[in-house]
Amino acid sequence: MQVEKVLVVGGGLMGSGIAQVVARAGLDVTVVDISEPAVKAARARLESGLARLAKSGKATEDEVAGTRSRIAFTTDLEAAAAVTQHVIEAVPEELELKRKVFARLDAACPPEVVLATNTSQFSITAIAAATGRPDRVVGTHWFFPPPVMRLIEIVRGLETSDSTLDTVQELAARYGKETIVCRRDTPGFITSRLMMALSIEAARILEEGIADADDINRACVLGFNHAMGPLDTLDLSGLDTALHSADSLREEFGDRFLAPQTFRTLVTAGHLGRKTGRGFRNY
Numbered sequence: 696m697q698v699e700k701v702l703v704v705g706g707g708l709m710g711s712g713i714a715q716v717v718a719r720a721g722l723d724v725t726v727v728d729i730s731e732p733a734v735k736a737a738r739a740r741l742e743s744g745l746a747r748l749a750k751s752g753k754a755t756e757d758e759v760a761g762t763r764s765r766i767a768f769t770t771d772l773e774a775a776a777a778v779t780q781h782v783i784e785a786v787p788e789e790l791e792l793k794r795k796v797f798a799r800l801d802a803a804c805p806p807e808v809v810l811a812t813n814t815s816q817f818s819i820t821a822i823a824a825a826t827g828r829p830d831r832v833v834g835t836h837w838f839f840p841p842p843v844m845r846l847i848e849i850v851r852g853l854e855t856s857d858s859t860l861d862t863v864q865e866l867a868a869r870y871g872k873e874t875i876v877c878r879r880d881t882p883g884f885i886t887s888r889l890m891m892a893l894s895i896e897a898a899r900i901l902e903e904g905i906a907d908a909d910d911i912n913r914a915c916v917l918g919f920n921h922a923m924g925p926l927d928t929l930d931l932s933g934l935d936t937a938l939h940s941a942d943s944l945r946e947e948f949g950d951r952f953l954a955p956q957t958f959r960t961l962v963t964a965g966h967l968g969r970k971t972g973r974g975f976r977n978y
């Protein structure tokens with residue numbers, strides 16, 4: 696069965712962008728969110744995404760209108776799940792919330808439907824265990840902003856089947872995305888683990904007084920063509936979130952993910968990056 700109808704659960708930053716990409720590829724999308732105000736906000740996010748698409752010149756007016764016409768919004772998860780052929784979950788990063796949503800999806804979706812989660816860090820196996828179809832649960836980790844970033848990191852849970860993997864790989868190709876496969880369900884998958892190793896080393900170089908924040912960032916931007924330096928990336932994503940992620944990687948992999956003391960002290964002091972006006976830099 697070729698998937699033509701996709702349900703996106705959670706129309707936030709990621710969900711609205713994912714919905715745009717899927718609809719742009721010609722599939723019908725329903726976005727479900729928790730309340731009418733949340734749906735209104737999701738619709739507004741989608742409209743600004745479509746406005747950016749139109750402005751970029753990468754789509755004609757007709758293509759933008761076509762994309763919009765293929766996206767519907769609802770607050771009724773069960774009704775939307777009953778008629779969908781694939782689900783992409785993008786609710787906030789809380790394990791218990793995701794497990795609850797997956798249990799509801801499992802009860803409401805037709806049995807053959809593959810349920811994908813956009814979690815950035817949780818065990819796919821733990822999310823799949825909330826359902827009666829762990830072989831049809833998989834991680835599809837998109838990057839922000841979904842219409843721009845080319846990668847989807849596919850993550851296998853313990854019981855994810857080959858045919859589930861094929862389904863999400865074929866879908867990613869239809870969306871025009873590239874994929875990588877994380878074959879084992881490990882914390883940080885491939886991308887977050889790589890990013891954290893670089894970020895921690897950057898914070899250590901700063902702590903050891905080897906270079907200032909500006910030069911450490913410039914090393915990666917100018918030397919490696921990264922879009923942003925690692926300390927700036929930490930400040931942008933929030934030092935609290937990053938420290939939490941470093942600590943969970945350390946639990947699994949040991950002291951190579953030990954966050955330097957200055958990093959921890961910034962968080963203790965409430966300097967969480969851009970959102971509080973100070974992190975590795977002042978804003």
Ligand SMILES: NC(=O)c1ccc[n+]([C@@H]2O[C@H](COP(=O)([O-])OP(=O)(O)OC[C@H]3O[C@@H](n4cnc5c(N)ncnc54)[C@H](O)[C@@H]3O)[C@@H](O)[C@H]2O)c1
Pocket residue numbers: 704705706707708709710727728729733737784785786787788789796813814815816836837838839
């Ligand atoms: N923001 C990023 O850069 C990024 C990148 C990759 C992956 N992710 C992951 O994507 C997921 C979503 O992140 P986000 O940044 O879009 O979050 P967000 O807070 O912007 O959006 C979450 C949306 O889910 C809705 N929601 C909450 N409970 C719900 C429920 N029970 N049913 C339906 N909708 C519900 C919220 O109202 C909100 O609109 C998380 O797992 C996050 O880790 C985020």
